Amino acid sequence: MPLIELTSQGFYCAAGNFYIDPWRKVDYAVVTHAHTDHYTANCKHYLVSSAGRHVFESRLGPRADIQTLPYGETTSINGVKVSLHPAGHVLGSAQVRVEHKGEVWVVSGDYKLQADNTCTPFEPVKCHTFITEATFALPIYKWSPAEEIFASINAWWRQNQKHGRATMLYGYSLGKAQRLLAHVDSSIGPIYVHNSVEGMNDAYRRSGVKLPETKTLAQLQRSEWSQALIITPPNGLTTMYGDVSTAFASGWMRTQSMRRRRSMQKGFVLSDHADWEGTLQAIAASGAERIGVTHGFIDVLVRWLRGQGYEATGYATHFSAASTGEGG
Template sequence: MSDLLRLTDDGLYCEAGDFWIDPWRPVRRAVITHAHADHARPGSEAYLTSSEGRHVLRLRLGPDALIEAVPYGQPVFMNGVRVSLHPAGHILGSAQIRVEHKGEVWVVTGDYKTTPDPTCALFELVRCHVFVSECTFGLPIYHWPDPRTVFAQIHAWWQANAAAGRASVIYGYALGKAQRILAGVDASVGPLLTHGAVERVNAAYRESGVALPATEYVGGVADRARYRGALIIAPPSAHGAPWVRRFGDCATAIASGWMQVRGMRRRRAVDRGFVLSDHVDWDELMRTIEATGAERVLLTHGYTAVVARYLQERGLQADVLSTRFVGDADDIDAIAEKA
């Protein structure tokens, strides 16, 4: 089998089609899986994204970037190479990139999850010969609870804080996680207040047609008594910053897959950890790899060597692909540095 896609200094490159997928340096043509910072970098001449993802990508790249958007499933031909984008279920507009050339099919997942999420299209299984998969949480210890259970925990925590007259500050990635939290909580419990970084992304989600409950930018709240009983959604980088001090004695929590690991919450110096991830857990990863029918698997993000060895032992051709994607570890580490 030929290498339809290969790593170059600029990123994952398709020579036959002359384009890159999520390049980390400026290139002529970038096909983007999703708008997280490590996948969508500025400076390329042209970008291709899903229609659903165009507003959030614009937010990431600024007004001058040349962005072309294509509906999920609709093919685009580049030098005779057939390229199509399929829902990855990770965040709004996230896509797996399917590349077909001379009967050979590769799929690059970007980041993905198969659990339903009201803020983005459901993951679509795409059969392929070569599957380039993330494995941020590629260890058997990672097994996500049902999101409904997690939201019940968030509600109980929020209500107890409200009853005690304290504000509840929950940290999650400003793009994706924050909106998933907003879409999942019961807005009748109390006011939903947001950090500016979250509110900017909310606007892009609403512009894209995603239904979110009413939110209010914290900076616009004149009456500080309203903080009590509110759920305040902020990026992890706000923890320990002067920004959070305005809430006085408040309860803090973080929503992330990393919260599955005991001790992680303490290291991050927050009161609570809710296990809510926008990546596949171990079982989802294994099920998905098998269902694609791929004979070769290339792994990016996280525990790549462990997963590659596990798949090799099961008779698959599996290798590590050394990309510069950092996964959602970076937003959590912002807290660790301050703790």
């Protein structure tokens, strides 16, 4: 029996009797990160990275039984060695390393290789079997350096101010919003955020991540409208004081069809996932010969890997269809 198998509840390690990122309630869930397509509420027990403690507490509530583990430290679950390693996706995101009887598997969760001041950078972990995400595993997905994206966001904000328009940037409340906040030039003007973003900002700040001053939308004054940068999840804003220029910050902005579907005026291609090259780089760095592929363009990546001589398997999970899930 493989060390980790896909069941109707999620990835399961029978030897240790625990799940990784289950989508149904289970007794023991090891969770890679706190995006809604990776955790389920009301599990009896959670194991997450120490770096993710405040984020998980904020999402799971005070009654959840959450055990934390620092990156790189090993714990034992029913005799199976488990450790968590930085995935560079959002604060606290972890790859899960599972070792039993000399066999090592790593479940990546979501990850990116690009730099991001708000979380610990991705670290390759050697293993025999690597289960990778494939959210943007198509050659058309190739990210520009993040500094270029932030520079164009700053320029757009200044431009909007000149034309008397507010600047509204749509981004998911966990991860993307804080990455935007940490990298935009906060000297340009006041920054307002949706309540769900501010909740996550609190968790980040309590975790020691430096973010610029933010105010919630309820505090937004008419007099500041045209100077403001507003960061909110899509459809998060209710009050409008005047003209506004909107844009979505997501890897999905790379593809025109998605941009049209969201009928945005503008899009910034900024993703918290690996692009095609990044995915291949992470796979190579794992040293694994067996690759499991999940979340996204599974078939394309499986075919490509087999062509390169890898033993590759697609895992069609609950969330397997390429979606615009959180953190895109």
